[in-house]
Amino acid sequence: MTTALVTGASGYLAHRLLPIVAGHANVIGVCRQPPIGNVDAVRYLPLDLTDRAATHSTIRRLNPDVIIHAAAANPGHDESTMWAVNSEATKSIAGIAGELNSRLVFISTDIVHCGQHAPYADDAPAKPINAYGQSKAAGEATVLASCNRAIVTRTSLIYGLEHIDRGTAGFRKTLEAGNELTLFDDVLRQPVWIDSLCNAICLLAFDRTDETGTINLVGNQVLSRADFALKMLRHWKVSTDNSTNNIKLASARSIEGLPLDCTMHLHRARGLGIQLPGVDSVLAAA
Ligand SMILES: NC(=O)c1ccc[n+]([C@@H]2O[C@H](COP(=O)([O-])OP(=O)(O)OC[C@H]3O[C@@H](n4cnc5c(N)ncnc54)[C@H](OP(=O)(O)O)[C@@H]3O)[C@@H](O)[C@H]2O)c1
Structure with missing residues (x-):
């Protein structure tokens, strides 16, 4: 073998x-x-x-x-x-x-x-x-x-739906400690x-x-880092309601060394028949 x-x-x-x-x-x-x-x-x-x-x-x-x-x-x-x-x-x-x-x-x-x-x-x-x-x-x-x-x-x-990913776990910890959580709404990724x-x-x-x-x-859905974080926090049953939490949306433009838009083509993966569903369809199927 x-x-x-x-x-x-x-x-x-x-x-x-x-x-x-x-x-x-x-x-x-x-x-x-x-x-x-x-x-x-x-x-x-x-x-x-x-x-x-x-x-x-x-x-x-x-x-x-x-x-x-x-x-x-x-x-x-x-x-x-x-x-x-x-x-x-x-x-x-x-x-x-x-x-x-x-x-x-x-x-x-x-x-x-x-x-x-x-x-x-x-x-x-x-x-x-x-x-x-x-x-x-x-x-x-x-x-x-x-x-x-x-x-x-x-x-x-x-990200997975059975074991929490490191990023979401860190955000959850921040919120559970009662601290303010800043999420970037102009950093684009394909989780x-x-x-x-x-x-x-x-x-x-x-x-x-x-x-x-x-x-x-990469997944076939482009999301801001903030949107992705909020979707994952909700999946893990963490409240994203700002009456109980302190979540702030912010721009990452002034942050040195943080690539803003890493959107990628999926031509080659598609040509090989590789399925890379986006976050919304993965969550909906779950
Ligand atoms: N997670 C993401 O969102 C993400 C995004 C883009 C790309 N990637 C890439 O995907 C791959 C997997 O990421 P991951 O999230 O699974 O990483 P991870 O959870 O941080 O795990 C890193 C792994 O690397 C091992 N490692 C680090 N230094 C080592 C050393 N000196 N000798 C032996 N093993 C060592 C660690 O083993 P020990 O600690 O046991 O040594 C651990 O198993 C990485 O190549 C990463 O760059 C990840």
């Missing part, structure tokens, strides 16, 4: 991705912390991806047919950690994937864009304006340069339902292995 190595196995995306990958392959999940709910079929392996020698020897020994590289230091980490994980560790992984001729799927982000030239094509060149975007863009470049069988997927805010994203990643990892380059995998 096919062997798949998934990095970021303790992360938010992985809690839905791993069970789906386990339907295609023997799965080894790499992380440092305990995962969100153990998936029985997955063998978890502790590994610090910034340890280059350990990463090389572990992946060489496992010799996976497929690597899904979902580990990342997301915004909130310091710049040197973001660089070490998103760029340098990605460079190690891509180098070995190239050497072993493994299929590599790298999970990237819409934040590689500056937010001034939307809508972005699948192959739009990265032009990041913050440290996270820069580190992920460097990761993308090294993946495409080092591994012939790699595809870079650019995704957006990931992506975790299950649709996981299915798309698996299609690219196991079936459409001839697909290379970059592909946008």
Whole structure:
């Protein structure tokens, strides 16, 4: 049977991705912390991806047919950690994937864009304006340069309906503490339902292995960050009524390093028959 190595196995995306990958392959999940709910079929392996020698020897020994590289230091980490994980560790992984001729799927982000030239094509060149975007863009470049069988997927805010996403959890905490919550109404994104994203990643990892380059995998509905937050808070039964809460809408125009409009085309995903429903249709179906 096919062997798949998934990095970021303790992360938010992985809690839905791993069970789906386990339907295609023997799965080894790499992380440092305990995962969100153990998936029985997955063998978890502790590994610090910034340890280059350990990463090389572990992946060489496992010799996976497929690597899904979902580990990342997301915004909130310091710049040197973001660089070490998103760029340098990605460079190690891509180098070995190239050497072993493994299929590599790298999970990237819409934040590689500056937010001034939307809508972005699948192959739009990265032009990041913050440290996270820069580190992920460097990761993308090294993946495409080092591994012939790699595809870079650019995704957006990931949410699920069973396990609260990090952003919404943070907003809920702010409100529950009785603090004012400021939401940006001019930051545009295409939040992506975790299950649709996981299915798309698996299609690219196991079936459409001839697909290379970059592909946008975002939900097909553009929402402001504020609208998305309010929809998610209501889904998680948090009151968004300002008679009991203090929610303020604001512009992000004056905030340096925050891309405003990361709207993306979905031409390539549509051509592959990938379904990426928007937030309203996911909530309505639920
Ligand atoms: N969540 C979003 O809304 C969003 C939006 C756009 C793109 N993405 C991309 O989607 C992917 C998955 O995101 P996520 O939300 O699932 O991330 P997450 O919940 O923050 O999880 C990050 C994962 O990376 C692992 N990791 C970080 N540093 C590591 C290291 N030095 N060695 C080994 N593992 C390390 C963490 O494992 P340990 O902590 O156990 O080490 C964890 O499993 C990432 O590539 C991210 O950039 C996410």
